Amino acid sequence: MPGLPPTFKSLFRSASNPPATVELLCGWIKSVRLLKNLAFIDLQDGTTPHPLKLVVRRSEESSDVLKQLRTGQSLKVKNAVWKATPTRVQPFELETNASPDCLQVMGQVPTSYPLQKKHHSLAFLRSNPTLKHRSNYLGSLLRFRSCVESSLMQFFDSQDFTKVSPPILTSGDCEGAGELFRAEANAHIARKTSYFGRPTYLTVSTQLHLEVLTMALNRVWTLTPCFRAEESDTNRHLAEFWMLEAELCYVENVQELTKFAELMLRHVVKSCVDQKLNLLPSIFPQESADSPESVVARWESLLKSEWPRITYTTAIELLKKQHTVSQFSFEPQWGKDLQSEHEKWLAAHYNSPVFITDYPRDCKAFYMKQNRDAADTVACFDLIVPQMGEIIGGSIRENNYDILIQEMHRRGMKSEDLDWYTSLRLNGSAPHGGFGLGLERFVSWLFGAQNIRDSIPFHRSAGGTIIM
Amino acid sequence: MPGLPPTFKSLFRSASNPPATVELLCGWIKSVRLLKNLAFIDLQDGTTPHPLKLVVRRSEESSDVLKQLRTGQSLKVKNAVWKATPTRVQPFELETNASPDCLQVMGQVPTSYPLQKKHHSLAFLRSNPTLKHRSNYLGSLLRFRSCVESSLMQFFDSQDFTKVSPPILTSGDCEGAGELFRAEANAHIARKTSYFGRPTYLTVSTQLHLEVLTMALNRVWTLTPCFRAEESDTNRHLAEFWMLEAELCYVENVQELTKFAELMLRHVVKSCVDQKLNLLPSIFPQESADSPESVVARWESLLKSEWPRITYTTAIELLKKQHTVSQFSFEPQWGKDLQSEHEKWLAAHYNSPVFITDYPRDCKAFYMKQNRDAADTVACFDLIVPQMGEIIGGSIRENNYDILIQEMHRRGMKSEDLDWYTSLRLNGSAPHGGFGLGLERFVSWLFGAQNIRDSIPFHRSAGGTIIM
Numbered sequence: 001m002p003g004l005p006p007t008f009k010s011l012f013r014s015a016s017n018p019p020a021t022v023e024l025l026c027g028w029i030k031s032v033r034l035l036k037n038l039a040f041i042d043l044q045d046g047t048t049p050h051p052l053k054l055v056v057r058r059s060e061e062s063s064d065v066l067k068q069l070r071t072g073q074s075l076k077v078k079n080a081v082w083k084a085t086p087t088r089v090q091p092f093e094l095e096t097n098a099s100p101d102c103l104q105v106m107g108q109v110p111t112s113y114p115l116q117k118k119h120h121s122l123a124f125l126r127s128n129p130t131l132k133h134r135s136n137y138l139g140s141l142l143r144f145r146s147c148v149e150s151s152l153m154q155f156f157d158s159q160d161f162t163k164v165s166p167p168i169l170t171s172g173d174c175e176g177a178g179e180l181f182r183a184e185a186n187a188h189i190a191r192k193t194s195y196f197g198r199p200t201y202l203t204v205s206t207q208l209h210l211e212v213l214t215m216a217l218n219r220v221w222t223l224t225p226c227f228r229a230e231e232s233d234t235n236r237h238l239a240e241f242w243m244l245e246a247e248l249c250y251v252e253n254v255q256e257l258t259k260f261a262e263l264m265l266r267h268v269v270k271s272c273v274d275q276k277l278n279l280l281p282s283i284f285p286q287e288s289a290d291s292p293e294s295v296v297a298r299w300e301s302l303l304k305s306e307w308p309r310i311t312y313t314t315a316i317e318l319l320k321k322q323h324t325v326s327q328f329s330f331e332p333q334w335g336k337d338l339q340s341e342h343e344k345w346l347a348a349h350y351n352s353p354v355f356i357t358d359y360p361r362d363c364k365a366f367y368m369k370q371n372r373d374a375a376d377t378v379a380c381f382d383l384i385v386p387q388m389g390e391i392i393g394g395s396i397r398e399n400n401y402d403i404l405i406q407e408m409h410r411r412g413m414k415s416e417d418l419d420w421y422t423s424l425r426l427n428g429s430a431p432h433g434g435f436g437l438g439l440e441r442f443v444s445w446l447f448g449a450q451n452i453r454d455s456i457p458f459h460r461s462a463g464g465t466i467i468m
Numbered sequence: 469m470p471g472l473p474p475t476f477k478s479l480f481r482s483a484s485n486p487p488a489t490v491e492l493l494c495g496w497i498k499s500v501r502l503l504k505n506l507a508f509i510d511l512q513d514g515t516t517p518h519p520l521k522l523v524v525r526r527s528e529e530s531s532d533v534l535k536q537l538r539t540g541q542s543l544k545v546k547n548a549v550w551k552a553t554p555t556r557v558q559p560f561e562l563e564t565n566a567s568p569d570c571l572q573v574m575g576q577v578p579t580s581y582p583l584q585k586k587h588h589s590l591a592f593l594r595s596n597p598t599l600k601h602r603s604n605y606l607g608s609l610l611r612f613r614s615c616v617e618s619s620l621m622q623f624f625d626s627q628d629f630t631k632v633s634p635p636i637l638t639s640g641d642c643e644g645a646g647e648l649f650r651a652e653a654n655a656h657i658a659r660k661t662s663y664f665g666r667p668t669y670l671t672v673s674t675q676l677h678l679e680v681l682t683m684a685l686n687r688v689w690t691l692t693p694c695f696r697a698e699e700s701d702t703n704r705h706l707a708e709f710w711m712l713e714a715e716l717c718y719v720e721n722v723q724e725l726t727k728f729a730e731l732m733l734r735h736v737v738k739s740c741v742d743q744k745l746n747l748l749p750s751i752f753p754q755e756s757a758d759s760p761e762s763v764v765a766r767w768e769s770l771l772k773s774e775w776p777r778i779t780y781t782t783a784i785e786l787l788k789k790q791h792t793v794s795q796f797s798f799e800p801q802w803g804k805d806l807q808s809e810h811e812k813w814l815a816a817h818y819n820s821p822v823f824i825t826d827y828p829r830d831c832k833a834f835y836m837k838q839n840r841d842a843a844d845t846v847a848c849f850d851l852i853v854p855q856m857g858e859i860i861g862g863s864i865r866e867n868n869y870d871i872l873i874q875e876m877h878r879r880g881m882k883s884e885d886l887d888w889y890t891s892l893r894l895n896g897s898a899p900h901g902g903f904g905l906g907l908e909r910f911v912s913w914l915f916g917a918q919n920i921r922d923s924i925p926f927h928r929s930a931g932g933t934i935i936m
Contacts, residue, residue: 003724004716007628007686026718028896045717046685047628074717074898107867107897130888131895133684142685146631153621160475160515163614167926168636168693169649169708171934181637182657183670185697186648195649195697195707196934202651202670209936213925216601217514217610218475225636225693229653229663239663240637248472249513249542250494256471399575420598420936427599428496429575430542457681458635466639466664468677468888 009047009278015091018082022094025077026106027052028134031117032069034058039066039098043075049140049281054080055095056103066098071117072134074107122285122454129468133457136281137288141454144272144279145443149223151271152244155264161219161246166209168225169200172417179229180204181239202227205436206245208367208421211397214247214432215424221246223439233462235451236340236388238440240460247434254379255309257394257433258355261383262307265353265442269302272446290448299446302353309355312338312377315346322349337363343382343389357381366407368395369433381435388445394435401425477515477746483559486550490562493545494574495520496602499585500537502526507534507566511543517608517749522548523563524571534566539585540602542575590753590922597936601925604749605756609922612740612747613911617691619739620712623732629687629714634677636693637668640885647697648672649707670695673904674713676835676889679865682715682900683892689714691907701930703919704808704856706908708928715902722847723777725862725901726823729851730775733821733910737770740914758916767914770821777823780806780845783814790817805831811850811857825849834875836863837901849903856913862903869893 005024006014027043030051037058042051054077058066069075079102080094096102114124115131125132132138156163169183181202185195194200206224213220226243246264251257272279273296280292310318319332319342330339338346338356347354358377361370368378380395398404404422408415415422440455453459458468473492474482495511498519505526510519522545526534537543547570548562564570582592583599593600600606624631637651649670653663662668674692681688694711714732719725740747741764748760778786787800787810798807806814806824815822826845829838836846848863866872872890876883883890908920921927928934 003719003727005718009628026898028898046630047687072896074896106899108894109896110894113895130680130891131684133681134896139684142632142681143630145633146629149631150621150625153618157618160477161614162514162611163617164610164925165613165693165710167708167928169695169928169934171936180654181651181663182654183649183651183695186650186669187697189650195930196928196932198934200934201654209926212598212936213601213610216599216607219515225633227637227651229655231655240635242633250473251471259471423598426576426578427581428540428542428577428602430494430496431574457632458677460635460637460664462663464664466637466666466668468639468680 007047008043008045008050008052011052012048012050018084018092020082022080022082023078025052025054025080025094027075027077029069029071029073029075031071032066034066039069041069041075043077044134044136046134046139047143048278049136049143050090053090053093055083055093056098057095058098065100065103068105069103070109070113072109072113072115073105076104076106078102078104119283119285122287122451126453129458136283137285138454140279140281141443141447141449142457144447145439145455147271147275147279148268148439148443148446151268152221152223152264154271155267156219156221156246159219161221161248162213162217164210164213164217164220164222166203166206166213166222166224168203168227169196170203170209171196171198171200172208179231181227181229204228205243207247207434207436208418210245210247210434211421211424211432214249214434215428215430218250219246219248230462235453236441238452238456238459238461239464241452241456242439244437244439244442245434247432249430249432251396251433252431254357254381254396254433257396257435258309258357258381258383261381261392261394261435261437262355265383266303269299269446273299273303284448287450288448289450295446295448298448305352307353307355308350309357310346311357312359315342315356318346318349335360335362338382340389343384344387347384347386347389351386353383353385355381355383361407364395366411366413367397367404369398370403370407379433385445388441391441391445392435392437394433396431396433399425399429399431475515476511476513476518476520479520480516480518486552486560488550490548490550491546493520493522493548493562495543495545497537497539497541497543499539500534502534507537509537509543511545512602512604514602514607515611516746517604517611518558521558521561523551523561524566525563526566533568533571536573537571538577538581540577540581540583541573544572544574546570546572587751587753590755590919594922597926604751605753606922608747608749609911609915609917610925612915613907613923615739615743615747616736616907616911616914619736620689620691620732622739623735624687624689624714627687629689629716630681630685632678632681632685632688632690634671634674634681634690634692636671636695637664638671638677639664639666639668640676647699649695649697672696673711675715675902675904676886678713678715678902679889679892679900682717682902683896683898686718687714687716698930703921704909706920706924706927706929707932709920709924710907712905712907712910713902715900717898717900719864719901720899722825722849722864722901725864725903726777726825726849726851729849729860729862729903729905730823733851734771737767737914741767741771752916755918756916757918763914763916766916773820775821775823776818777825778814779825780827783810783824786814786817803828803830806850808857811852812855815852815854815857819854821851821853823849823851829875832863834879834881835865835872837866838871838875847901853913856909859909859913860903860905862901864899864901867893867897867899
């Protein structure tokens with residue numbers, strides 16, 4: 001880009017065809033080591049997990065410059081000479097002089113600057129919400145999330161999907177789940193009126209609107225913030241989270257849908273493997289159960305074989321058998337939803353993501369297609385993964401107008417409120433289905449992060465503050 | 469994809485290396501024409517603006533099938549034979565039989581189905597919010613938006629940016645603009661408590677949070693819904709809109725920023741030109757001032773020469789001169805913000821997007837860098853474009869802690885509320901800047917759509933309803 005210094009990522013890229021000198025280079029000091037004739041400075045610039053090593057030649061008159069350097073400062077470096085170092089981890093180093101012409105501090109730090117050279121605990125980093133992303137681990141996690149988003153975009157482009165933006169402000173509660181945020185214009189609250197003339201909520205899922213669009217565009221997807229005023233304060237729940245939702249026409253059974261979801265996830269995992277050197281820092285925090293090596297090993301193992309598929313009924317049988325060996329807190333029972341402990345056990349049992357299909361109708365939402373051959377189940381799936389539990393839920397949608405209306409009435413729903421939605425079944429409808437993937441859960445699971453709050457830059461959750 | 473019929477887009481792609489037969493094909497009927505021995509069916513499937521022509525051979529016993537076909541139905545077609553038609557616009561047609569084995573209606577339409585073969589007015593389409601996206605023009609507009617998003621992702625990836633997700637729920641009002649939506653958990657409204665323990669708003673701009681992230685990751689961007697409880701009910705305002713915001717380190721003057729913004733927009737326009745055949749329908753609605761040809765001509769002209777840059781002061785001089793020739797409603801005057809009529813005149817005058825830089829300090833936000841050489845102006849820019857007016861606003865950010873605090877006090881702001889933000893200037897700060905692009909305005913302008921409400925699937929705006 002004209003006028004801007006090269007990113008460190010681009011310097012690493014150019015290692016096979018290096019420039020003789022790098023005229024301008026900017027970054028933050030990660031560490032400084034002063035020797036008699038030389039100084040070594042590790043710089044980071046946030047575009048790669050790997051620090052850039054700078055060698056500075058000292059001289060009598062220039063020592064003052066070096067003595068002022070401290071971790072956290074932002075530094076401008078001019079006219080650095082490129083030296084190949086083929087035998088080392090970093091295949092080059094940059095050399096410059098300790099003159100004010102070559103080294104210039106752009107941004108100072110106070111002596112109390114909290115991020116020092118050492119590795120910090122996650123608990124400590126979380127207590128510094130404006131600085132924590134400068135740590136190599138949390139910075140890498142954000143770059144990783146970005147790579148996942150980009151890979152998803154490529155995938156859906158390659159499959160002729162249209163990316164759409166359904167509304168965040170809606171009049172209804174898609175899932176009937178209850179825990180809604182209400183939105184109102186500030187000026188109207190004072191006047192006790194309503195901006196849209198009626199109560200307005202933040203979306204909990206864009207699915208119903210996506211179904212409108214899939215009936216026009218065939219294959220649609222979105223990546224949208226969703227909101228649930230959860231009261232559960234766990235490491236798997238956020239009040240504001242990003243959800244990928246996809247909806248596609250001409251799928252008629254749930255297995256086609258699981259195949260498509262697996263194809264999508266494998267595409268992303270493949271991108272992660274391809275870019276692993278740009279994605280993973282060399283050291284993970286001590287509290288992390290994972291290491292960079294085990295993360296890569298997990299990615300590679302995900303690509304090896306097809307992921308198992310079992311029905312809910314089979315899952316309950318397995319869980320019941322296990323319950324006799326070692327009791328769960330909740331007894332597995334056909335007709336009841338799977339608990340998080342059940343999901344985690346199943347995924348651990350298979351040591352793989354597992355698709356669980358065909359749940360009882362009463363465990364799932366009104367719009368799921370009722371299986372004609374198995375009483376009281378619906379053509380749906382959840383994808384559960386080790387450690388995390390559910391990351392995707394999806395289904396074929398009930399396409400028969402009469403059955404859909406009947407089901408809404410059976411559940412005591414006012415079908416008139418959703419006339420716009422049910423009318424789709426009367427106007428050139430097509431068999432269709434889709435799913436929702438919680439982005440932060442997915443990113444956390446792939447990266448091995450224990451707390452999904454680290455997978456979004458500023459988390460909003462029950463019991464959380466909102467000082468910014 | 470296994471099990472799913474090919475999209476029409478993929479069939480058009482395969483025209484140079486066609487299959488002998490297409491086993492399965494699904495779409496919606498756009499028109500049916502019955503001749504004595506043949507029937508012609510135009511199908512659409514929402515993945516391309518171009519209909520797919522199906523030729524059906526009639527026979528005595530199979531006429532019943534054909535007589536039931538109507539515009540809007542969704543249709544399954546089996547075993548269609550591929551016939552090259554090298555001399556026609558569509559380089560192939562698909563042929564099948566009128567047997568129930570080959571043609572099957574998947575979704576009926578009522579006789580009142582409103583979308584018929586003829587071209588509908590935009591006003592009519594807008595009155596059918598669940599069906600309007602099936603029209604070739606509005607469907608194309610959504611596909612176009614998707615292509616723009618994908619192109620932006622490619623661009624930012626190529627420039628080593630990290631895509632981030634700043635929060636939607638915030639405690640503050642970034643711009644001081646006032647027109648905020650407040651959000652509260654439904655259960656807490658009843659209890660008169662607050663989910664986050666304090667008033668919470670929907671973001672009007674993610675910039676301040678982006679500045680936190682740019683200080684960690686160097687180059688960041690986001691595409692996020694933003695909310696403004698506008699009372700203006702115009703064709704350029706939405707209460708819920710998507711904003712692209714980018715923030716980058718090591719830009720020190722506003723010209724570097726305008727160069728970067730131009731680079732980004734040219735990348736998108738280049739993608740549009742490359743994919744024009746997939747993006748534009750052959751006919752635009754009559755009310756549209758544009759035609760497909762003029763849209764492509766505009767894209768091509770945008771790529772020809774660098775876009776002009778003028779200062780606000782120069783802009784005022786030009787406007788004053790024009791004001792003596794033909795009066796504006798608002799008199800142009802140094803120190804006052806440019807009106808929409810002024811912006812539109814300037815862009816028309818240059819017949820090009822125009823960067824206007826260095827506005828008076830009091831016209832712009834507190835965080836913009838004050839020009840040291842020109843009293844009372846700030847290092848900012850707006851990009852204005854013909855017909856639409858402003859689509860981007862950006863600036864270098866004031867990086868000097870003392871000047872920033874002084875400016876906040878001068879404006880009567882409580883700087884303590886933004887301690888988290890201003891502290892960035894004390895902790896390894898770096899020169900930086902960024903901008904926000906209103907996605908719907910940008911998409912509308914490129915596509916020649918007069919009303920930005922058509923560039924988002926379900927618009928939320930002043931005076932609008934929210935029945936879904």
